[in-house]
Amino acid sequence: MSGLEVRGLSVALFTRAGVLPALSGVSLRVPPGRTLALVGESGCGKSMTALAIMRLLPEPPARIVAGQVMLDGVDLAALPERRMLAVRGKAVSMIFQDPMSSLNPVATVGEQIVEVLRRHEGLGGRAARQRAVELLELVGIPDAAARLDEYPHRLSGGMCQRVMIAIAIACRPALLVADEPTTALDVTVQAQILELLQRLQAETGMALLLITHDLGVVAEMADEVAVMYAGRIVEQGPVDAVFDAPLHPYTRGLIGATPSGGTAGRHARLADIPGSVPGLAELPAGCAFAPRCPLAFGACGAQPALLAQAPGHVVACFAAEGVPADAAAAGA
Amino acid sequence: MLRLLRRRLLQGVPLILGVIVMNFLLIQAAPGSFLDVMSAESQVSDPALLEQLRITYGMDQPVWLQLLKYIWSVARLDFGFSYRQNMAVLDVIMASLPATLVLMLASLAIALLLGVAAGVVAAVKVNTVWDNLLSFLAVLFFAAPSFWLGIMLTVLFAVKLGWVPVGGMMSITATNEGTLATVLDVLHHLALPAMALGLFYAAVYARVMRATMLEVLSLDFIRTARAKGLGRWRVVLAHGLRNALLPIVTLFGLQFGTVLGGSIVVETVFSWPGLGSLMLDSVSSRNYPVVLGVLVFSSIVVILVNIAVDLAYLRLDPRIRAR
Numbered sequence: 069m070s071g072l073e074v075r076g077l078s079v080a081l082f083t084r085a086g087v088l089p090a091l092s093g094v095s096l097r098v099p100p101g102r103t104l105a106l107v108g109e110s111g112c113g114k115s116m117t118a119l120a121i122m123r124l125l126p127e128p129p130a131r132i133v134a135g136q137v138m139l140d141g142v143d144l145a146a147l148p149e150r151r152m153l154a155v156r157g158k159a160v161s162m163i164f165q166d167p168m169s170s171l172n173p174v175a176t177v178g179e180q181i182v183e184v185l186r187r188h189e190g191l192g193g194r195a196a197r198q199r200a201v202e203l204l205e206l207v208g209i210p211d212a213a214a215r216l217d218e219y220p221h222r223l224s225g226g227m228c229q230r231v232m233i234a235i236a237i238a239c240r241p242a243l244l245v246a247d248e249p250t251t252a253l254d255v256t257v258q259a260q261i262l263e264l265l266q267r268l269q270a271e272t273g274m275a276l277l278l279i280t281h282d283l284g285v286v287a288e289m290a291d292e293v294a295v296m297y298a299g300r301i302v303e304q305g306p307v308d309a310v311f312d313a314p315l316h317p318y319t320r321g322l323i324g325a326t327p328s329g330g331t332a333g334r335h336a337r338l339a340d341i342p343g344s345v346p347g348l349a350e351l352p353a354g355c356a357f358a359p360r361c362p363l364a365f366g367a368c369g370a371q372p373a374l375l376a377q378a379p380g381h382v383v384a385c386f387a388a389e390g391v392p393a394d395a396a397a398a399g400a
Numbered sequence: 401m402l403r404l405l406r407r408r409l410l411q412g413v414p415l416i417l418g419v420i421v422m423n424f425l426l427i428q429a430a431p432g433s434f435l436d437v438m439s440a441e442s443q444v445s446d447p448a449l450l451e452q453l454r455i456t457y458g459m460d461q462p463v464w465l466q467l468l469k470y471i472w473s474v475a476r477l478d479f480g481f482s483y484r485q486n487m488a489v490l491d492v493i494m495a496s497l498p499a500t501l502v503l504m505l506a507s508l509a510i511a512l513l514l515g516v517a518a519g520v521v522a523a524v525k526v527n528t529v530w531d532n533l534l535s536f537l538a539v540l541f542f543a544a545p546s547f548w549l550g551i552m553l554t555v556l557f558a559v560k561l562g563w564v565p566v567g568g569m570m571s572i573t574a575t576n577e578g579t580l581a582t583v584l585d586v587l588h589h590l591a592l593p594a595m596a597l598g599l600f601y602a603a604v605y606a607r608v609m610r611a612t613m614l615e616v617l618s619l620d621f622i623r624t625a626r627a628k629g630l631g632r633w634r635v636v637l638a639h640g641l642r643n644a645l646l647p648i649v650t651l652f653g654l655q656f657g658t659v660l661g662g663s664i665v666v667e668t669v670f671s672w673p674g675l676g677s678l679m680l681d682s683v684s685s686r687n688y689p690v691v692l693g694v695l696v697f698s699s700i701v702v703i704l705v706n707i708a709v710d711l712a713y714l715r716l717d718p719r720i721r722a723r
Contacts, residue, residue, distance in 0.1 A: 124626055157629035169620040174642050174717060183638075184628045219718040235628065 070140050071099040071275045072121070072243045077135035077145070079113075079120050079299075081348065082128055088348040090116050090130060091299045095374075098243065098275040098292075105278045105290035105307070107322065111345050113299040114279045118245045120145075121277070122162050123152050140242055158188040161236035165248040167228035171220035177204075177231050178216035181238060188239045203234040208264060226257035233264065240272055247279045262289055283326045287311060292380075295319045298345060298356035301374065305381030315383040317361045355385070363387035401714060408707040412700075419699040420474060420692075424467050427688050433459065434483060434686040457483075474696060480689035484682075489693035492678065499569055500674030503597065503667065504659055506590050508652070510598030511605055516641075516648060518602070519609020524636055526614060534606060541603035546662055550596035550669040557592060564591050567671040593670040597662055601655060608651055612644040619643075646716055653709030657702040 079091040091113050098104040106114045119125045121137050123144060137144040139159060144152065164170045172180060181200040185191040191199055197216065204212035207230040220228055229249060236244055246265065250258035262285065269276050278289055286293050286307060294304040295316065303316040314320045324339035343360040346352065352359060358368040367386040374384045435453055439445065454460050458469065473480065479489035487495075522534040541549070558566040565571070570585045616622065617640055625639040660675075667676030675694055682690040713720055 122627060124623060153629045153631055155629065156627055162627045164620060164624065166620055170624045172621040172625070172639050172643070173719060175639070176718075183630070187629055221719050232624070235624075 070242070071097070071102070072277065073097050073136075073138040074117075074121065075136045075138065077117070077120060077137060078133050079116055079125065079130055080133045081130050085349060089299055089351070090348060091120065094135070094296075094299075094301055096277070096294060096301070096304075098277055100242065100275050101269065101273045102292070103269065103276040103278055103290045105280060105286040105293045106296060107281060107283065107286055107293060108296035109281065109322075109345050112296040114281075114296055115247055116299070117296070118162065118247050118277065118279055121243075121245060122156060122160060123147070123149075124156075124162075154188070157184050157235075157241075158239040159241055160243045160245065161239070161241040162245040162247065163229065163232045163236050163249050166252045167232050168220065168225055168252075170232055171228055173220055176217050176219055177223070181216075181231070181235055184235050184238050199238070200234075203238055204231070206237075206268070207231070207234045208260075209234075224257075225253050226261065229253060229257075229261055230264065233261075233268070237268055237272065237274070241274055243275045243277065244269075245277045245279070248281070249278070250285065251280070251282070258285075265289070283311075283323065295322065298351060299348070300356070300384065302357065302385065303381075303383045304374070305378070309378060309381045315377055315381070315388040316357075316385045317363050317387065318357045321360075361387075401711065404710065404714070405707065408710055412703045412707065415703055416696070416700060417471065420471055420696055421467065423692055423695045424470060425463075427692060428463055432686050434688060435459070437686045438483060470692075479693035479696065482682075482687060482690045484685055484687050484690070489689050490697075492690055493675065493693055493697050496673065496675045496678040499672060500660075500663055500667070500676065502586065502590065503593055503663055503672055503674055506594035507598035507601065507659060507663075508656075510594055511601035512648070512652070514598070515602040515605025516609050516645075518606040520613055520636060520641065520644075522606065522610040523613035523617060524632070526610075531610075535610070538603040538606040538610075541599040542607070544600070546596050546600055547665045547669050549599060550593065550666055553592050553596055554669070565589050567669075569673050593666050593672050596669065597659065597666045600662070601659065604655070605648055605651065608647055609644065612647050613640055616640050616644045642716070646713070649709055649712050649716065653706040656705045657698070660698050660702065 074094060074096040077091055077094040078089065081088040081090050094113070094117055096104060096106075096117075106117060108114055116125070116130070119130075120132055121144065123132075125131065132145050135145060139155070142155075144155060144160070147155065171177070178197065178200050181203060182191075182196040185196045185199055189196075189199075200216055201212045204215055209215055209227060209230050215223075215227075220231070223231065233249075244265075249265070250261050253261060265276065265278075266289065268274070276289075278285070280286060290307050292305065293307050293310050294301050295310070295318065296302065297318050303310060303314065303319045310319060311323065314323055318341070321339070321341040325341060327338060341360055346356060346359070354369040354371055355361070355364075358364040361368065363385075365387065370386075372384040372386050374382045376382050377388065435450060435457070438453070439450060444450065451460075458466060461469075470480070477490065479493070481487075482489050482492050485492045518534045518538065522531045525531050544552075554566055557563050565588065567589075569589050570582065571589075613636075617636070622635060622639060625635045630638070663672075663674060664676035664679055666672070667674045668680055671677065675698070679691065679694050681687075682694070
């Protein structure tokens with residue numbers, strides 16, 4: 069298939085304390101024109117997955133130890149770095165959480181856009197500048213030609229993220245990885261940036277891997293959602309199915325911990341998930357969530373497999389196995 | 401930009417005044433005067449003649465008046481008269497200046513090129529053999545006094561290997577053999593003193609560059625540059641180096657003065673006919689107009705260089721320009 073397909077991706081951290089499993093058997097599919105949201109608490113491996121796909125892991129200590137990252141039939145995980153250079157910024161692009169610090173403070177916006185055009189499209193001089201202006205207009209920056217010679221510190225966070233997006237889509241990538249693209253922005257600006265991403269996706273048909281811990285953003289943007297916990301995907305499926313009938317106790321906990329916008333929930337206490345994510349060095353033998361799980365029982369001492377409970381809806385939980393979706397929802 | 405230049409130049413005036421007053425008073429406080437040296441050398445002991453000389457050189461007047469007169473003459477770029485060379489002090493300085501400038505520029509070029517390159521390589525190859533080797537060399541050259549390093553370099557390259565001359569600035573015959581031959585001859589003589597003076601500063605730059613570069617390379621925009629598909633060295637040089645250069649520029653300005661001072665030792669070791677040799681010679685002959693002149697003159701140079709550094713900052717960092 070085309071688009072992104074990650075199969076059994078495992079990343080390990082090679083530290084003095086030993087080899088720590090940062091990602092274990094992560095599998096994802098993002099078809100062209102679709103959006104997959106990757107959610108989970110801090111440290112669950114969302115960004116690690118994104119960096120592994122980009123082959124931008126901090127090496128050492130991190131290294132891909134197993135799995136494939138197929139993009140339009142090519143396994144990025146197996147490409148030599150020299151060939152990966154031609155992929156990054158062209159077929160796969162990435163935008164980051166903090167747009168202000170993601171741009172080089174001593175180079176103009178124009179220089180930073182032109183750089184990627186020169187690298188991948190062989191554009192130079194006036195043609196590159198012209199294309200840069202078009203890109204800035206495309207991402208909704210007013211007075212684009214004048215902005216080209218501005219330095220990043222003169223722009224707001226939202227504007228910087230638009231510039232980052234312009235750089236990312238400059239070569240019409242097949243996949244855009246967006247790592248918490250709106251977390252550092254004001255709420256009103258968040259909506260604008262998400263809308264921009266949706267519009268660009270509709271225009272270019274790129275696959276979008278959206279990393280976020282904001283379930284509201286997931287509901288707004290994504291077709292599918294994958295929930296990660298301690299370096300594994302614990303539940304994955306269409307957004308509606310997962311949100312309406314979460315099967316994994318962790319997913320239920322995440323949804324329960326999200327404030328609802330309506331008035332009904334205003335005085336309700338938010339549910340929290342007791343405990344915290346275990347460090348990579350002290351992962352329990354079986355299901356990593358078991359120590360915090362209200363439903364944990366004897367079987368949880370083993371690692372549950374991701375099994376389909378409904379078409380396209382998979383979960384890795386012994387307690388959820390064989391439980392009809394509606395019963396699980398009632399238990400939430 | 402022009403406003404900054406004007407402000408900095410105005411700030412420089414009281415600074416130079418302070419330098420003049422301090423040095424003038426220090427020299428007044430030092431024992432002996434050039435009249436003692438002069439009279440001893442020329443075997444003069446006639447009190448009337450000595451008194452006549454004191455009046456000629458204005459030394460019969462009170463110190464504060466001498467000081468005011470000196471400041472006034474410096475303001476008109478008159479640094480006094482050197483009895484020894486029988487020339488105006490400014491002319492004496494100007495005659496020695498080119499040699500020192502050549503030595504300083506060569507040392508600073510060595511320091512910048514070697515130091516920045518070593519720092520960048522050490523940062524990119526952090527915690528490898530290369531990093532360790534470069535860090536070891538940096539500590540070595542940082543710790544070695546320049547006179548010792550100068551002597552060691554002389555022993556190895558001039559005495560044992562005979563690749564370069566032991567000292568001096570040019571061969572006696574060089575001026576007869578055309579411009580190119582003269583330049584080559586000076587470069588030949590320049591190699592050792594420039595190394596002796598430059599390696600210390602190269603070590604300082606290397607340490608600072610390594611630390612700054614490591615910090616810069618961990619910043620978010622470096623990840624962005626990599627995500628664009630730029631090669632490792634392109635990321636380091638186009639995005640890292642430009643951000644990491646700022647502390648080096650500051651250091652350059654600050655060290656310009658110490659390089660000038662350091663050249664006194666190195667010039668002496670290599671008998672390089674520059675301001676350093678002039679200074680040492682003038683101190684031992686109590687030729688205070690020249691000593692004072694060199695001090696004031698180099699202070700002015702250092703202040704001007706630091707103003708230039710401030711202006712360079714404006715070019716390098718757009719965030720400062722905005723303020």
